Amino acid sequence: MNTKLDTNNDFDVIVIGAGFAGMYMLHRLRSLGLSVHTFEAGDGVGGTWYWNRYPGARCDGESIYYSYQFDDGLEQDWDWSERYAAQPEILSYANYVADRFDLRRDITFKTRAVAATFDDQSASWTIETDANQKIRSRFFILAVGCLSSINKPRIDGIDSFKGKIYYTGEWPHENIDFTGLDVGVIGTGSSAVQAIPKIAEQAKHLYVFQRTANYIVPSHNRPLEPDEIRWTKTHYKKLRAQARQTPTGNPFDLNNKAALDVSAQERMDEYEKRWQDGGLALFGAFKDLLLDERANQTAAEFVRSKIRNAVHDREVAELLCPNNVILCKRLCVDTGYFETYNRPNVSLVDVSEAPIDRLTQDGLTVDGKDYKLDVAVFATGFDAMTGSILKIDIRGSNGASLRDQWRNGPRAYLGIGVSSFPNLFMITGPGSPSVLTNMVATIEQHVEWIADCLDYMRNRNFSQITALDEAQECWVNHCNTLAHHTLKVSCNSWYVGSNVPGKPRVFMPYIGGMPAYTKKCEEVVAKDYEGFSFI
Ligand code: NA7
Numbered sequence: 001m002n003t004k005l006d007t008n009n010d011f012d013v014i015v016i017g018a019g020f021a022g023m024y025m026l027h028r029l030r031s032l033g034l035s036v037h038t039f040e041a042g043d044g045v046g047g048t049w050y051w052n053r054y055p056g057a058r059c060d061g062e063s064i065y066y067s068y069q070f071d072d073g074l075e076q077d078w079d080w081s082e083r084y085a086a087q088p089e090i091l092s093y094a095n096y097v098a099d100r101f102d103l104r105r106d107i108t109f110k111t112r113a114v115a116a117t118f119d120d121q122s123a124s125w126t127i128e129t130d131a132n133q134k135i136r137s138r139f140f141i142l143a144v145g146c147l148s149s150i151n152k153p154r155i156d157g158i159d160s161f162k163g164k165i166y167y168t169g170e171w172p173h174e175n176i177d178f179t180g181l182d183v184g185v186i187g188t189g190s191s192a193v194q195a196i197p198k199i200a201e202q203a204k205h206l207y208v209f210q211r212t213a214n215y216i217v218p219s220h221n222r223p224l225e226p227d228e229i230r231w232t233k234t235h236y237k238k239l240r241a242q243a244r245q246t247p248t249g250n251p252f253d254l255n256n257k258a259a260l261d262v263s264a265q266e267r268m269d270e271y272e273k274r275w276q277d278g279g280l281a282l283f284g285a286f287k288d289l290l291l292d293e294r295a296n297q298t299a300a301e302f303v304r305s306k307i308r309n310a311v312h313d314r315e316v317a318e319l320l321c322p323n324n325v326i327l328c329k330r331l332c333v334d335t336g337y338f339e340t341y342n343r344p345n346v347s348l349v350d351v352s353e354a355p356i357d358r359l360t361q362d363g364l365t366v367d368g369k370d371y372k373l374d375v376a377v378f379a380t381g382f383d384a385m386t387g388s389i390l391k392i393d394i395r396g397s398n399g400a401s402l403r404d405q406w407r408n409g410p411r412a413y414l415g416i417g418v419s420s421f422p423n424l425f426m427i428t429g430p431g432s433p434s435v436l437t438n439m440v441a442t443i444e445q446h447v448e449w450i451a452d453c454l455d456y457m458r459n460r461n462f463s464q465i466t467a468l469d470e471a472q473e474c475w476v477n478h479c480n481t482l483a484h485h486t487l488k489v490s491c492n493s494w495y496v497g498s499n500v501p502g503k504p505r506v507f508m509p510y511i512g513g514m515p516a517y518t519k520k521c522e523e524v525v526a527k528d529y530e531g532f533s534f535i
Contacts, residue, residue, distance in 0.1 A: 009136045
């Protein structure tokens with residue numbers, strides 16, 4: 001039964017977002033007997049998997065791990081068809097979860113939160129939506145996703161282009177047919193790497209505009225066999241527990257040797273084994289890949305040799321070879337990406353030295369040269385981790401503005417709470433492992449922590465929780481110190497916000513790994529929510 005904590009409010013909790021985080025948050029809080037309502041911008045559940053419908057969209061985490069573990073029945077009843085699930089299958093899964101737990105009755109779709117204001121007197125939030133609603137709740141939870149606010153580069157002349165423009169992160173729901181068309185793809189990150197081989201199969205000519213070459217590893221995707229699925233279901237508990245003990249929340253085999261302590265042959269064998277296994281496992285080949293640049297370059301050179309093998313044209317192959325630190329940006333996982341450049345209808349255009357000048361009515365101009373296009377596909381990524389939070393005008397205690405408070409970069413305690421913003425929680429916010437880990441596992445850990453916290457408050461009649469300034473500063477400094485011990489901060493990437501012009505350069509996620517982070521969260525609880533104050 002839903003009994004409101006306080007009858008002056010419309011709901012106990014408002015959750016923003018109905019992706020994997022928002023759906024589970026809604027379910028978990030409802031099962032605590034709290035009254036909860038969710039607002040979602042899309043007209044369906046699924047978050048990332050609702051919006052990113054571009055051709056080839058697929059998860060680069062293995063499907064049996066990229067799935068909820070909170071419900072045994074759900075885990076047993078759902079069958080994944082492939083090692084890496086494609087977007088339509090993940091979206092079906094999200095819909096299945098919404099049906100199974102009857103979530104839709106508490107979700108308002110096609111509605112965005114535009115502002116949220118905390119009232120100190122009544123200790124409640126007022127959330128305003130783009131449908132001119134004002135809703136009051138005791139708690140305000142942001143489940144808005146880390147990669148959900150798309151980065152739309154401001155290129156001169158974009159409005160004059162007569163062809164079609166698509167963004168991978170906001171892909172239309174209808175099927176797009178590129179047959180007979182000249183297509184340009186801007187960007188060569190994960191989304192582009194998945195879309196390019198598919199678009200190339202249809203397009204008359206495909207131009208890929210590359211600013212930075214990326215390290216890309218093969219997925220070796222394949223169907224899951226019935227025996228394998230049966231075995232996984234029998235061993236799910238153990239598999240999940242093992243995964244939780246690894247830094248990324250994925251069951252990678254982590255080699256405890258340093259790359260330069262072994263022979264050149266052993267190094268090559270290790271890289272080759274992981275390359276043949278496929279997926280992100282290359283990450284765990286040696287323990288010092290992100291700590292020692294010389295070690296790092298052994299892995300980088302291994303991948304470059306694979307690119308040179310795959311691409312026939314020497315000049316194109318060299319352009320596709322990255323020259324920075326491997327694993328600094330997120331590795332991309334592909335199916336046939338490099339081989340696509342052997343097709344006669346695909347051209348690589350280097351925009352690293354001379355950026356895209358402008359779009360004209362007929363196409364795109366780079367360094368004075370015109371490329372005639374019927375379609376421009378922007379695979380230009382996201383304003384990661386903070387974009388969707390700061391789109392909402394959030395005002396905390398005494399009118400504090402989150403946009404002001406985060407002007408020089410996000411500051412949050414554990415990536416969950418923010419000082420001066422009582423009763424606000426973030427799921428996978430900046431300062432939590434989030435994007436460096438298995439997103440579904442890391443979401444579940446946050447959702448359960450937040451739900452337990454609200455239950456704790458209810459049992460003690462607390463009406464307000466706020467992160468303490470000192471605790472927040474200490475955590476932010478700890479996150480920065482850890483990040484600066486690694487090579488992760490050495491390149492431009494969305495982790496540091498450098499892909500969005502004007503965004504402060506701060507390494508946003510917590511890099512200490514899931515076990516250390518979870519332990520810290522548990523210690524905070526054991527010490528009666530150390531670092532938070534209650535009223
Ligand atoms: P990414 O990884 O941020 O990739 C975006 C790509 O777009 C990247 O190659 C960028 O080059 C390029 N880009 C961005 N702006 C421009 C402009 N103005 N001109 C030319 N090229 C540009 O986003 P994805 O969507 O592919 O993947 C995001 C995450 O989703 C991924 O890491 C996985 O976790 C899933 P740059 O490298 O900045 O030079």
